[in-house]
Amino acid sequence: MDLQVPEQEASFRDEVRTFLEENLTDEIREAGKMVTSVFSPVKEAMAWQTILNDKGWAAPHWPKEFGGTGWSVTQRAIFAEELVRAETPPLVPMGLHMCGPCLIGCGTEEQQKEYLPKILSGEHFWCQGYSEPGAGSDLASLKTFAEKDGEDYIINGTKIWTTYAHHANKMFALVRTRKDGKPQQGITFLLLDMDLPGISIEPIVGLDEVPEQCQVFFDNVRVPQKNRVGEENDGWTVAKYLLTFERGGQEYAPSLHVQLEKIKMMASRQQTVFGSLQDDPVWQYKLAQLEADVLALEFTEMRIKSALSAGKDPGALSSMTKILGTELLQAITELRIETLGAQATIWQPQALVPGDEQPIIGPEYALTAMPHYLNSRACSIYGGSNEVQRGIIAKAVLGL
Amino acid sequence: MNFQLSEEQQMLADSAKRFVRDNSNVESHRQNKKLMPLNEATWQQLAELGWLAVPFEEEHGGMGMGPLETMVLLEALGEGLIMSPYIATVVLGGGFLRRADAATQAKTIPALIEGRLQLAFAAEEYERVFSLENTTLQGAVKGNDVVLNGTKASVMNGDQADLLVVLVRTAGQLGDKEGLSLFLVDANAEGIERAPHRMVDGRQGAEIRFADVSVSQDACIGELNKGYDVAKAVLQEGLLALSAESVGSMSVLLDDTVEYTKTRKQFGVPISKFQVLQFRMTDMFIAMEQTRSLLLASTLKYVEGHADADKAVHAMKAQLGRAGRKIGQEAIQIHGGMGMTDELGVGHFVKRLTAADGLFGNADVHLRGMVKPA
Numbered sequence: 001m002d003l004q005v006p007e008q009e010a011s012f013r014d015e016v017r018t019f020l021e022e023n024l025t026d027e028i029r030e031a032g033k034m035v036t037s038v039f040s041p042v043k044e045a046m047a048w049q050t051i052l053n054d055k056g057w058a059a060p061h062w063p064k065e066f067g068g069t070g071w072s073v074t075q076r077a078i079f080a081e082e083l084v085r086a087e088t089p090p091l092v093p094m095g096l097h098m099c100g101p102c103l104i105g106c107g108t109e110e111q112q113k114e115y116l117p118k119i120l121s122g123e124h125f126w127c128q129g130y131s132e133p134g135a136g137s138d139l140a141s142l143k144t145f146a147e148k149d150g151e152d153y154i155i156n157g158t159k160i161w162t163t164y165a166h167h168a169n170k171m172f173a174l175v176r177t178r179k180d181g182k183p184q185q186g187i188t189f190l191l192l193d194m195d196l197p198g199i200s201i202e203p204i205v206g207l208d209e210v211p212e213q214c215q216v217f218f219d220n221v222r223v224p225q226k227n228r229v230g231e232e233n234d235g236w237t238v239a240k241y242l243l244t245f246e247r248g249g250q251e252y253a254p255s256l257h258v259q260l261e262k263i264k265m266m267a268s269r270q271q272t273v274f275g276s277l278q279d280d281p282v283w284q285y286k287l288a289q290l291e292a293d294v295l296a297l298e299f300t301e302m303r304i305k306s307a308l309s310a311g312k313d314p315g316a317l318s319s320m321t322k323i324l325g326t327e328l329l330q331a332i333t334e335l336r337i338e339t340l341g342a343q344a345t346i347w348q349p350q351a352l353v354p355g356d357e358q359p360i361i362g363p364e365y366a367l368t369a370m371p372h373y374l375n376s377r378a379c380s381i382y383g384g385s386n387e388v389q390r391g392i393i394a395k396a397v398l399g400l
Numbered sequence: 401m402n403f404q405l406s407e408e409q410q411m412l413a414d415s416a417k418r419f420v421r422d423n424s425n426v427e428s429h430r431q432n433k434k435l436m437p438l439n440e441a442t443w444q445q446l447a448e449l450g451w452l453a454v455p456f457e458e459e460h461g462g463m464g465m466g467p468l469e470t471m472v473l474l475e476a477l478g479e480g481l482i483m484s485p486y487i488a489t490v491v492l493g494g495g496f497l498r499r500a501d502a503a504t505q506a507k508t509i510p511a512l513i514e515g516r517l518q519l520a521f522a523a524e525e526y527e528r529v530f531s532l533e534n535t536t537l538q539g540a541v542k543g544n545d546v547v548l549n550g551t552k553a554s555v556m557n558g559d560q561a562d563l564l565v566v567l568v569r570t571a572g573q574l575g576d577k578e579g580l581s582l583f584l585v586d587a588n589a590e591g592i593e594r595a596p597h598r599m600v601d602g603r604q605g606a607e608i609r610f611a612d613v614s615v616s617q618d619a620c621i622g623e624l625n626k627g628y629d630v631a632k633a634v635l636q637e638g639l640l641a642l643s644a645e646s647v648g649s650m651s652v653l654l655d656d657t658v659e660y661t662k663t664r665k666q667f668g669v670p671i672s673k674f675q676v677l678q679f680r681m682t683d684m685f686i687a688m689e690q691t692r693s694l695l696l697a698s699t700l701k702y703v704e705g706h707a708d709a710d711k712a713v714h715a716m717k718a719q720l721g722r723a724g725r726k727i728g729q730e731a732i733q734i735h736g737g738m739g740m741t742d743e744l745g746v747g748h749f750v751k752r753l754t755a756a757d758g759l760f761g762n763a764d765v766h767l768r769g770m771v772k773p774a
């Protein structure tokens with residue numbers, strides 16, 4: 001066991017850094033600094049995706065034959081870390097990280113040829129139609145129904161928490177095609193166009209006053225059966241494939257480290273009558289707790305990478321990272337508003353919109369603190385709430 | 401010891417609750433918070449109900465009540481999404497006016513009570529962890545005048561205020577209690593520039609810049625260089641009011657969350673049946689009741705002038721922050737996606753608690769204050 005970095009990996013990191021320095025535009029860099037969500041401003045994120053795709057780096061985690069990079073687990077991690085360090089806007093994940101892998105694992109050759117290149121290029125902007133008003137944590141109880149009619153399905157129902165549906169031209173959705181039997185067994189995975197007759201979209205304004213999520217309504221929407229991925233009534237298998245595809249793929253620690261460094265800078269600027277907040281033992285104690293937690297998470301994530309590199313199943317560890325990553329992010333955004341005090345209560349979300357020209361009130365570094373604190377509350381709710389995640393560990397790991 | 405409300409206090413609480421029931425709804429709150437300035441009609445309603453008169457002497461048209469009645473009123477108002485500059489104008493601004501000279505009182509308090517005069521306490525500064533003695537805004541004494549230079553930040557009601565009470569360092573070193581002065585300044589005086597902004601909870605605030613603003617020493621509240629004690633007393637009344645309002649908001653968050661879990665079904669049952677959620681809502685309840693206890697402790701000790709009143713007020717403000725964050729975060733989490741929307745009241749109450757924590761020193765600041773009471 002050691003922590004040595006092989007020469008070729010160090011030089012790979014240099015290669016990535018050089019690329020970032022040479023290709024990251026000011027607009028994209030600026031947008032990246034203002035991101036207060038896992039979802040970036042669309043225009044800048046897509047511009048960045050185009051630059052990465054031209055280099056062949058838009059989807060390093062895909063198999064090489066579909067447009068991936070063929071990098072090792074470590075190289076992919078280095079790449080992800082460098083993107084985070086440079087504060088690039090995260091790429092919109094629905095196509096690259098959700099729909100794409102499902103098609104790679106379960107799509108027909110025809111579907112792969114049709115969709116995958118357009119996911120990479122950004123021509124297709126995907127949204128995910130999974131949750132419904134009555135099916136959140138209990139996803140398998142979804143009710144949106146697709147009825148067979150000749151060569152088509154006719155869809156009726158509604159989806160909610162559909163991120164960026166108002167920007168998307170494609171949706172991958174889970175719909176019910178059979179009402180009897182086990183709930184998971186009557187679900188089908190479908191691809192559809194967002195401009196089909198009968199689809200209407202209502203944006204939902206969030207706590208940060210940004211319409212990031214949407215509700216989507218389906219009124220007799222006709223979708224060809226050839227848009228089905230996998231077998232009819234077997235959509236649950238397609239959706240679950242994603243879980244195995246990117247195991248260990250998402251790392252939280254690099255971005256959390258960056259956030260902690262920025263908080264230190266902010267604390268150094270805040271003066272008490274005894275000196276800066278950064279020198280205050282109470283503040284230091286809080287920071288130290290978070291630094292210890294993030295270091296532990298970093299090594300938990302490294303254990304996963306190490307297992308994957310050795311071709312082993314990391315097992316329980318990867319189940320933990322969503323809980324830890326999201327809750328640490330929340331704790332860090334909380335320490336940030338604590339560090340800023342009343343300055344964090346100044347509310348100017350319009351200043352986060354790229355291109356906004358209004359003068360900023362207060363220190364610029366305080367601008368993202370409150371929107372990020374509020375937005376990050378969603379991290380323990382979406383993608384399987386942390387209650388659901390704990391339930392999974394209790395069942396699958398502890399055998400309860 | 402008696403914790404029962406008097407008949408008069410009970411009436412105040414009942415009418416405030418009625419007002420909230422009739423006037424508070426999420427949709428109008430969403431619209432109101434976009435307004436600059438705030439909805440004037442609401443303020444006039446509060447004036448007509450006599451609530452702006454609560455803490456003032458009867459000779460000025462006041463009701464002759466004190467922090468206990470303010471507590472009762474604000475806890476009830478805190479249960480609604482009523483946005484008003486009550487704390488900035490009546491509790492903080494009014495608190496200073498009550499300690500001003502007789503002529504100033506006669507000139508200002510009746511107008512305030514009628515809803516024609518708005519105030520703000522300009523105390524916070526950028527990159528200064530809040531405490532009164534951490535004030536850098538400079539006041540240079542020149543004969544009978546004092547010339548103000550510097551910037552005040554996150555001033556509640558700062559853009560709407562007609563009069564500002566400005567906390568100024570006129571002598572001494574940073575960190576000294578000695579050498580602080582309070583000036584009552586026309587908000588439109590020459591040299592004052594205001595940059596209005598919303599606060600996270602929708603309240604109005606402003607950055608206020610002072611460039612060679614000349615004020616007469618006659619505008620000093622209390623004695624020159626001896627403003628600390630006055631500022632502390634008024635600030636404590638403000639913190640108690642903010643805390644009372646927060647307790648009202650906490651109780652709504654708890655009630656809404658409990659109700660939501662009874663109607664929200666997942667896995668075939670109302671999610672209120674899940675023990676993990678029951679325990680967490682129980683902890684929300686405990687946190688809220690502990691906050692209510694500290695509210696009583698701090699308000700009564702302040703009113704009766706107990707030796708440990710300062711410590712109790714610090715404890716209260718710290719509890720507001722700690723319990724407010726816990727209750728707010730759990731309310732959102734247990735509501736799931738719905739808790740993240742601008743559409744439900746939950747988020748708006750959470751924002752109010754978050755703002756209340758951040759203003760005038762957050763939980764950490766006041767916990768430190770308990771160790772070394774000011």
